[in-house]
Amino acid sequence: MPEIVILRIGHRPLRDQRVTTHVGLAARALGARGMFLAADDSGVVRSIRDVVERWGGDFFIEDKIPWKRCIREWRESGGTVVHLTMYGERIQDREDELREAERILVVVGAEKVPGELYGLADYNIAVTGQPHSEISSLAVLLDHLFAATELDREFPGAHVRVIPSAMGKQTEER
Amino acid sequence: MPEIVILRIGHRPLRDQRVTTHVGLAARALGARGMFLAADDSGVVRSIRDVVERWGGDFFIEDKIPWKRCIREWRESGGTVVHLTMYGERIQDREDELREAERILVVVGAEKVPGELYGLADYNIAVTGQPHSEISSLAVLLDHLFAATELDREFPGAHVRVIPSAMGKQTEER
Numbered sequence A, B: 001m002p003e004i005v006i007l008r009i010g011h012r013p014l015r016d017q018r019v020t021t022h023v024g025l026a027a028r029a030l031g032a033r034g035m036f037l038a039a040d041d042s043g044v045v046r047s048i049r050d051v052v053e054r055w056g057g058d059f060f061i062e063d064k065i066p067w068k069r070c071i072r073e074w075r076e077s078g079g080t081v082v083h084l085t086m087y088g089e090r091i092q093d094r095e096d097e098l099r100e101a102e103r104i105l106v107v108v109g110a111e112k113v114p115g116e117l118y119g120l121a122d123y124n125i126a127v128t129g130q131p132h133s134e135i136s137s138l139a140v141l142l143d144h145l146f147a148a149t150e151l152d153r154e155f156p157g158a159h160v161r162v163i164p165s166a167m168g169k170q171t172e173e174r
Helices: A017-031 A042-053 A068-074 A091-099 A135-147 B017-028 B042-055 B067-076 B091-099 B135-147
Strands: A002-010 A034-037 A060-062 A080-090 A103-109 A123-126 A161-164 A171-173 B003-009 B035-039 B060-062 B079-092 B103-109 B123-126 B159-164 B171-173
Touching: A002 A017, A002 A068, A002 A135, A017 A034, A017 A042, A017 A068, A017 A080, A017 B017, A017 B135, A034 A042, A042 A060, A042 A068, A042 A161, A060 B079, A068 A103, A080 A135, A091 A161, A103 A135, A123 B091, A123 B159, A135 B017, A135 B135, A161 B035, A161 B042, B003 B017, B003 B067, B003 B135, B017 B035, B017 B042, B017 B135, B042 B060, B067 B079, B067 B103, B079 B135, B091 B123, B103 B135
Parallel strands: A002 A034, A002 A103, A034 A060, A080 A103, A080 A123, B003 B035, B003 B103, B035 B060, B079 B103, B079 B123
Antiparallel strands: A161 A171, B159 B171
16 A cells, blocks of 8 residues: 655635645545645645544644645656646546556646646546546545555544544534 | 536636536536536636537536525435535445435536535545545546446537547538
């Protein structure tokens, strides 16, 4: 199973704050190690760190990341770069191969991404060729690459934990 | 494979427009039949109908839906109601059973949902007990219930279609 880190690019502070926070929280919940944010947005960083503090695990988030250098360094250190785009190859055709990678940087763009990104990535991968959401695309990608094992993951050090329940809300505080 | 329709509740016009549009587009791309919106928001309806017009398929969207009546009528007509919530039972424990249902209404709430919803649904289902995003939760739920077959789905009548490609953007206009 690869280790997966997200690189979020094209984030516009304020306008994209909520969607980028959802990208980060989905990444954390579905087993990614952390997120690099190629923008200056302490609001997103704070929201995500608050969730980690309360709900456990060691997901990291760092903002003000120069995206090209991040991709270059990831590749130079032997990691694989996957750009998530509706124009890419079908995930169902590449997922077996990607599951063999050791470390994957998943680049998640906002509405427009620089054209050169397609050439900088090792793979351009689509979750359907339909317009939907980077949040849903990332969720399906992570779930496929982790073969649904991420759903059983524990988040050590949590102050609060949900107890799965057929009806109502049950939580445990520690 | 069940027929799946989304019921979006708790939508606050303006504030939730982008997230609800992402919910609708993810639902469409990942094989749902349509979305009922329990709010008055013609902006969301227009965005989604524009995508259907251009990208094909027959996904429907209707707003101003009274949510309780929608749930009651769905159940009275023999359908199954699944409420997506981080407090629910683990999807991995219920997905085999849910795949046997004929018609599922998936209720997707915004930040707060009325407490009585837990009792009105046949199932309360969680995609991890962690806080993330209704968009990522819905994506994983649909992908699991359709057993990834939705990724091969065609959208008839499209004016534009992506040609999956290892590098760059290729589309076909019709």
